[in-house]
Amino acid sequence: MKALILAAGYATRLYPLTKHWPKPLLLVKEKPIISHIAEKIDNLNGIDEIIVITNNKFFHYFEEWAGHFTFKTKISVLNDKTTSEKDRLGAIGDINFVLNNHAVDDDLLIVGGDNLFSFDLKKFVAFAKNKNNDCTVGVYNIKDPSLVKHYGVVTLDDENRIIRFQEKPEYSDSTLISMCIYYFPRKSLESVREYVRKKDCHDTSGDYISWLHKEKNVFGYEFEGVWYDIGDIITFYHASVTFKE
Incomplete structure (x- = not known):
């Protein structure tokens, strides 16, 4: 099994924090967000590689980070060659880039590089492996109906x-x-390759799941615990406060 961390976005909603610095390398509890994620992945059984996909603008930052990663799992950093918000590949485009340029021929765990969470991933992986399906999606109950307009539901x-x-x-x-x-x-x-061939929009992973669940068996696994999708400065601030407690 391999893991892929998506880290090729430009995080314009977090400017000025991310104008010259990648969002997954912002510090929370004195540690980059991506390190929190990588530690969770490193604790899984059967993981032989963590792949980080990023862009040309921030590639060398992630290479430097990977050089200091001291856990047991091999880290590979890939450059999707994009340079700005205008030419970015999008989440599905980046997944497709990895599949085509890194010879991935294994089960694949994918985590967005702006996810910050308290729970481990072991039960999620066990659940996914136990299903005869084409994808398992992590889901979370936000409980507040007024917030659904910001997410894929x-x-x-x-x-x-x-x-x-x-x-x-x-x-x-x-x-x-x-x-x-x-x-x-x-x-x-x-x-994934089929979707990219058929569709023009490769931006959000939600669009792919919306298409896939109509074609294949897609399951959801509900996580419980603390979770933040670091999409703006306010959320980043709240996450920083919560994880310091």
């Missing part, structure tokens, strides 16, 4: 299969939102 059936996906709806009867934590079994990686 999922509805699960009794077997935790995703039966509905709504991208940033004004209203939903579900408060389960899709996180940028995914498990793709090896057999399903070709579906």
